[in-house]
Amino acid sequence: GENVEQHPSTLSVQEGDSAVIKCTYSDSASNYFPWYKQELGKGPQLIIDIRSNVGEKKDQRIAVTLNKTAKHFSLHITETQPEDSAVYFCAASKGYSTLTFGKGTMLLVSP
């Protein structure tokens, strides 16, 4: 089955800096890669996703890149703000099958 590795487990940045979280996946047939933000005591919230026919996608301060050959994808957050502090999960799936999640990255943005 699919295996998703996520790094780092914790990331501390200063407000205004950029943050990058990286994930690798094992199943070359996976074609959907979402990123979720989870705040304490809440369910995950989709922040951006990318499909395998696209190499990069951007939404304001958030971008995701995908390298199908290397089987890795990354989340980039620019101009970080304290409210970006949360746990971020990457995930992968094949078609509309179940998602396989990474272990999560706790992002701490200090003012």
Next chain:
Amino acid sequence: GAVVSQHPSRVICKSGTSVKIECRSLDFQATTMFWYRQFPKQSLMLMATSNEGSKATYEQGVEKDKFLINHASLTLSTLTVTSAHPEDSSFYICSASRSGGGYGYTFGSGTRLTVV
């Protein structure tokens, strides 16, 4: 669009009792709903996948008689934790996939279950 409502958000129950958690897709029809369990500082662990009108498919190691899942309509799935014990205390989260796919997965806000 694509809102999933999960209730209750918190529940405390006595050991040996049963608890039902509801997951509703408010503005779309969900062919498939998923139930996850999350321990503190850990990732989401898939418990089961339910398709409307059919029996749920449970992941290995998940007791189907303890975690009863019903997906009777395209907008509602329920998870019942039967004869709950303190070790069942956890954060339970549902997600729903829109009929026909193509829109990803929307998560509920989660239910914190505490068994005392």
